[in-house]
Amino acid sequence: MKFLNVILISFIVSIIITMTLSIINYTPVAQREPNTYYFSIMESFIFMSMFMIPFCLVAGIFSFFAYLIIERKKQLSTFPQKVLSVLIGLGITSAAFYMYVSLSNTETNDIYLIPEGYEGEVYAFYNVRGAPKVEKEGKYSVHPINEEGYFVTSTHDLDYGTVTDRYYYVDDHGNRTPIDHTCVNLFGTGGLSDHGEDNVTSISYTGFELTKDHCGEEFMLRGTGRDHHSTLERVSGMIFKEYYNIEFWY
Structure with missing residues (x-):
């Protein structure tokens, strides 16, 4: 697992997650409450990406070094390495969703x-x-x-x-x-x-x-x-x- 590959994958994952959540979070005009501002899909994407992209990149870097330590100590074979890579990816995704939920539950008021x-x-x-x-x-x-x-x-x-x-x-x-x-x-x-x-x-x-x-x-x-x-x-x-x-x- 190369470091640059981890950075690239983390960035791509963050973009996919952010765009998906922006689409899910979009409220059609007909369903909006008065005197409440609703983000467009692009505004939601820009806002969430400011948090999600750095978070995913940092999580990817930590995961990369954790992977190196485990690989060195356990001498994992190819299959367990792939499983570990998947688990790391799922961990980043789960953490990103948790972060999104935390942000979406707050209001400016x-x-x-x-x-x-x-x-x-x-x-x-x-x-x-x-x-x-x-x-x-x-x-x-x-x-x-x-x-x-x-x-x-x-x-x-x-x-x-x-x-x-x-x-x-x-x-x-x-x-x-x-x-x-x-x-x-x-x-x-x-x-x-x-x-x-x-x-x-x-x-x-x-x-x-x-x-x-x-x-x-x-x-x-x-x-x-x-x-x-x-x-x-x-x-x-x-x-x-x-x-x-x-x-x-x-």
Whole structure:
């Protein structure tokens, strides 16, 4: 069993598992609940592959070295070697399915409170030193978005899993108006870091694009198609300057 073969097989297995689970996990539009975001097959594939591919590669590497140790000590014949190879493959597959089940059973459960009339990019930044902790409403984490379109918290990390977020416009009196999920195009998650004089400052973020007049399946899946990097650069620069006194270059 050659090392490169193990890497290749682990990668192929991870792709097959991820695509299969993405298809199984897909919810047709007619069966979807309101105000809940559902991944497309490709979005599910991309999301799960970020976890599944590294996991399968690491599992394959450990299995390879375990195989070498057993082969050396037991002097296995050809047939038992093949059986062991199959068992290793089944072990990787079983572990991958367990990982998938663990991920699919988690939910994001976030509430976004957005200034009435706001339209454009919305961001939530986590692990920001000196920012307030996330407040809770039942099982939901509350994100009051400011006039600039972002929210910051010192809570270490955001939640991952099925997107069950709720979105509201909030007027000057605190009254909430639900925003339909077809008015929201998710960006996913990311991270930013800056090497300061004393240490490395890292924050994570998630975001989405919000529209008032172009809501629909097309916008929910693709958004307006414009480049959002300039907004992220401007907002993250403000955060690093305010909370860390760092001139951040995106």
